[in-house]
Amino acid sequence: MAHDIRALDPGAVTLAATPIGDSADASARFIAALAQADVIAAEDTRRLLALASRLDVTPSGRLLALHDHNEADRASRLVDEAERGGRVLLVSDAGMPTVSDPGYRVVREAVVRGVPVTSIPGPSAALAALAVSGLPSDRFSFEGFLPRKDGEARRALDALARDPRTMIFFESPKRLHETLERMAGAFGPDRRAVVCRELTKTHEEVLRGTLADLVAATADGVLGEITVVVAGWRGTRDPADHVDAVLALADEGMRLKDAAADVARATGLRTNDLYAAVLARRAGG
Known part of the structure; x- marks a missing residue:
């Protein structure tokens, strides 16, 4: 039996998850929200318009670019719009806004001013990678991107060396091999890990093995969007x-x-x- 699609809430900020690779993963609610929103704040407006075209939907609201460099200035403007009764939609290039993507400052501003915040859930690279990794998923942490500087990255990994939870990282293909080498140094070369590349896309690939195995497998470089899942510490329990x-x-x-x-x-x-x-x-x- 068909169900009516819930309309976008007026006077609220709505965070919507976008497909991480396959446009067919877009939810019916997300597609409807694109047509209903009064203002759509997108990490990249061109990419959003391209996605909307593939989904055969025409955004009716104003488009506003929202990225790391302008979010602090535009957060108040977006919340003002919601306070006036507008339907404000936040989207990132892939996945859920605020998760290693812009949106956090807007949400904080809305919370402080008592403006409702809701979400349209959907694809998540972090959870998709965890699900297919084959590593324990009962307890996990999302670590996002490691610091770019070598010393800071190594200190961050050293602090996680005895964390018993499965860890999820994002990484760029250019830095993947170097990051895996750092992980092998901090966690030990025999720690189990999984590299997920191009999830949900045509050339999806999942590499499993020890960190030493993955260092060797990525020596010649890789392409695409990368998520790394690393097993937690399984040291002595005494x-x-x-x-x-x-x-x-x-x-x-x-x-x-x-x-x-x-x-x-x-x-x-x-x-x-x-x-x-x-x-x-x-x-x-």
Whole structure:
């Protein structure tokens, strides 16, 4: 049985997910929203018009470019439009706005001013990559793009080395090989990982293996949109092996219980188990 498509909310800011590769993944609600919106803020207006043409829909509202360089200035303007009762639609080039894409400042401005914010969900490169990776998906973190500078990127990876959650990264094809080398250095060459290239597109490719395998597989370079999924740390689960880390934090002035909680977050262990192991160590001298 057919259902009526929900109309775009007036007086609200709506975030809409766009296809990450295959135009056929556009939802009926997204297509309807393009025709209903009074203002459409797009990361690249030309790409949006090209997508609308493929979807056989003509945007009726004003188009406004919204990118990293002008979002701070245009956030208030867009929220003003919604406050006047306008239907404001935010889209990025691919996937959901605000997820490694513009839109966050607009949402924050709307929240501060009490303007409703809603979404039209849809394609997500991060979740699509996680789903096909074959790596644990019960707990995961989205890390986005690593810093461009070598030292900052290495420090970011070192901080994640003992994170037990599956990690999702975006990366450019030009930097992929170098990033995988850094990951192998920080996480160890035997850590399992997956490189997803051109998801949902004609030349979709999923490379699985250890980080060492993927470093070798990308030595000659790759093309396309890239998402990297890396297995979380699966080190020892014995709380006694992490007592020194808790005591080191306590020696720096942190309360013992807080130190145990901090190490528990990094290792996936239970705070109470770590705390008990520390007390047992101290009791034993």
